[in-house]
Amino acid sequence: MLTLLLILLPLLSGFILLLTGSKNARQIALVLSLIEFGLALFALSTLKSGALETLNYNMPWIPNMGISFRLGMDGISMLMVLLSTMLMPLIVYASFNKTYNNAHTLYALMMLMQSAMIGSFVAMDGFLFYIFWEVSLIPIFFIILMWGGENRQKTTFKFFIYTLFGSLFMLVALIYLYLHTANHSFDIQALYAAGRSLPLVEQGLIMGAFFLAFAIKMPVFPFHTWQPSTYVAAPTPGVMLLGGVMSKMATYGLIRWVLPMVPDGVHEYGYLIIGLSVVSIIYASCIAIIQKDFKYLIAYASIAHMGLISAGIFAMNMQSLQGSLMEMMSHGINTVGLFFAYDIIYNRMHTSEMTKLGGIRGVESRFAFLFFIIVLSNVALPFTNGFIGEFLLILGVFQTNMVAASFAGLSIILGAVYMLRAFQKMMLGETNSLTLHFPKLEKQEIITLSIIVILIVVMGVYPKPILEITESSIQTLLQGIQ
């Protein structure tokens, strides 16, 4: 019931926002998203107390097709729900520095998206997951289309078609599995059983079909080309949702829907995906090095990080999976942080071309300090959350595939190169005529950045609570696979 409430509340919030009008929309959105976060925390405490049954919800939906409205949560879902409900108020609060036209519609769409994303994190029915997966696309489509920047029609079209294209493969795989279930059901356990009973090659194909859908959304090379242009075209709240939470739907999907479904296929062909992910890491890192625009750089850096996560998931061991979840969490937070820093710079300077900037640290040192910690987390310095994830990922991948892990490790060098270069170009050096008039940060901006920085440091120094949330779930998952 609680889980259902987690989905319904944002939906309801969306409608409330649509009705209220744009005057106080952002304050209302903030309050509503905070309530949602509180609800998620309550769910967490329920999970910790071990009352798993209260988090399950099951109602027949289309019974003669074996489709039911079945929700449930384990540690993995919980973490994802926490991530999205935690980021939502942050994203809403981050948008306070700017007034959007039709703000109530924007926030309503964001709430709808939240609802769909949480739905996909807690759905325990293949059909339902697919529905939520696709529904989440609609609000973000409108967010980019209505509040985006240059070229938004073209990029949103590409983004929409591209992701839809991938999802179709997933749908085909789901239906194929459905037809192989004992009594035609989309129930997750039935699908697992069906998937495991398939011969090896078919398992590999199913894995490939799912991976295609997820790889496009993450994205992983060579399915990433929609991403940089979409990130650039999207408005800041939209891009935060996209990069911060939506990309995690894909990695979550891999853990929930691929690993336990076709374990033999993953064992047999997983190295291909690990290889592809490593290529993706190096490829994206290299391209990030020469980007001139900061937003493009974040986009490519994001691809590199997602590649590492995907490699970790397919390495399929305790360390790599824990690492990937940790990294999903921290990547979500850090991406929001980076995009907010971008937003701050862009709002003031009206450019994010790095060579035009420079010396901002001399004008606004507090911003430089906070921004730098976010940068450090992105280069995975110990005691930041980025390190915990990346270290566990590399450690985990190493146990499955040493060569891949060593190459993946190159990301810590390349990451340092592009991130520090970018920071230097924008923040250090001599102040120029443009940055000389860099206005001071407002209180709201300082608070937002500070929250992100505190999260980064706290998670980096004491990651145990977060690792504990998922520990037993992953153990169960891995035991199920063996």
Added chain:
Amino acid sequence: MQNLHGIPINYYVILSTALFCVGALGVMLRRNAIIIFMCVELMLNAVNLLLVAFSSYFGDSQAQVFVFFIMAVAAAEVAVGLAILIMIFRNAGTSDTDVLTKLKW
């Protein structure tokens, strides 16, 4: 061969086929939208006739339900179709289908 009021079932079949063919050819060959429309009605009625004939032949009233259904739909269709036609005529000044080719690529 059982007769229906003295007329063999074959005759009904042949008549309705002829009616249907007239209707189909009319739809294919004529260019006036009204006539095409009437031809469509003709085809529907050919089917109706067949349905009624077989209904009587087999002593099964189910087919007659269909006939009423078709008639109702046809009536609705006429209402909507004619309205569209009138609008087309008002706007285009013609009901010649060779001229009305705007619905292409």
Added chain:
Amino acid sequence: MEQLVKLIPLFPLISFAIIALMNRRLSKPLAAVIACIGVLLSFIDSAVVFQSQLQSFHPVEVKVFDWIIAGDFNASFSFLVDPLSSIFLMVITGVGFLIHLFSVGYMKDDDGMRRFFAYLNLFIFFMLVLVLGNNFLVMFIGWEGVGFCSFMLIGFWYKDNKNNDAAKKAFVMNRIGDLGFLIAMCLIFFNFGSLNYSTLFSPGFLAESSVSTETLTLITFCLFVGAMGKSAQIPLYTWLPDAMAGPTPVSALIHAATMVTAGIYMVARTNVMFSLTPDTMTLVSIIGIATALLGAVIGLFQNDIKKVLAYSTVSQLGLMFVALGVGAYTAAVFHVVTHAFFKALLFLGSGSVIHAMGGEQDIRVMGGLKKKLPITYLTFLIGTLAISGIPPLAGFFSKDQILSEAFAHNKILFALGLLVSLMTAFYMFRLFFLTFHGSFRGTHDQEHHLHESPLNMTLPLIVLAVCAAFAGFVGFPHVIGQGLGLHNLFEAYLSPVLGVSSSHIEASVEWMLMGLTTVLIVMVILYARHLFVSKNYVPESDSHMKGSFKKLAYGKFYVDEFYNKVFTQPLDKVSLFLEKGIDIPVVDGMVRGIGKLTQGLASIARKIQTGNTGYYAIAFVFAILLLFIFFI
């Protein structure tokens, strides 16, 4: 005891936090005082811990909190105090405190004084974590943390992009080494299932494990790559000279006394592993001696006072690796300690000189500073004598120990090591004479401005000079010690961790080596005196430089340019190619291609749609007829 150990890194962390959070609300002197107190408390604490370790060998392990736990991987944030770490604790906090004190004077006119002290404190914290960690991962925290602080401090004057470039270079090059460290950690966990020292280095653990020597060699090799990065060895040494862009106290603390010796600490800490892998050991000594030679040769021709010292550091670190490579871990650590004293002294001395010269660093325009800066002069002399290895100063003992161990191991290694020592003596005295003797060669303004530094700057110099002079006595060589009834305290203290060097050479040979080295060094010094004092030789200006080798060495053998050509530029080119040659045309091209293809096919297919309903009707009817034919 455990609480005391926890407090050691906590003090500088607290003072860092205070300064960082209060920032502008603190007055500059107050910030400096807080920073100094933080380190001083840490030093006192370390001294207490050290004292307790001196009594008897009893390693103390302290768990602070659980850090990363994932399945059977468990790395807690825990500390280990044993003789090895306690010695480093003393050096870091002791030298660190003196350098903090020096900085109070040195940085007093700088706007960024608060953040300077904040970074220094943070650095001390991370350095302490590095040596205190009881597993590799905690060492790695410190390892990366000091790299980060070094980045911040090299680029301290961030308005000048030259400094930023140097900082970035240091960070990235360190990162290359860090990758080695990271892979080594993965390998260790993969093969042994733990990263804890107490598990890994418990007696017989490695020998009994079924891990092959090849794997162990790979592990030690990767660890050594990490050490190369941090301790500036070939091929990853070029960041260290550039790192002199930071303020001089930073060069003294981070790039001479503490951080760069982290690599030595790491190898010494993992000595059990290294001892099992002779191949890596050979590599270590080869890289070490090569770096020592290269650093010394380049050092001979540099004219920037800090650059000379930087290359000297590179060279001395090389010597330490030679010692590690021949298995003389104690000698290496001993040299770390003495080197920390005299190199910090020399750097601070140079800082005092630079301060007096108003920022000038070129020794060609100095000269005759002896009278103007008497304390600096005297302390610098002690430092120079110590680094040259004149008995009975500290450098002599540690260097002698390394050389004799090298002699026992390999005569060529010894010969090259001796050569390095001679060159060291030469370039150090070249620097010394050019700076302090002769007549002043700078501008009148500078001459007018010359002054001795205030007490808070000279006091650290004096203390360090005393240490540089007498620290060697804790490690008497056996041959001397036996005569005087003194033991090698240093070796005895560290032996539970590092073992006792097995190589012994005869007393007579050792005496002879000692004598030979000393005589040769004295001769070199006299030659330098002859050249730079009697003949008043001053190195020519850059444009008049003659001799191709000299130019080559002055240009640091153009290694930076080489790296730039071979690594940096190609990386950019490859990246550019990946974007413009692959990403846009090929990868995205395929996506766009599919779109275009669909459009193309559609433009053909749509021709069927004539818009004429008659045709549609005909097509309709014929299609139905076809279906009938097909199915009936």
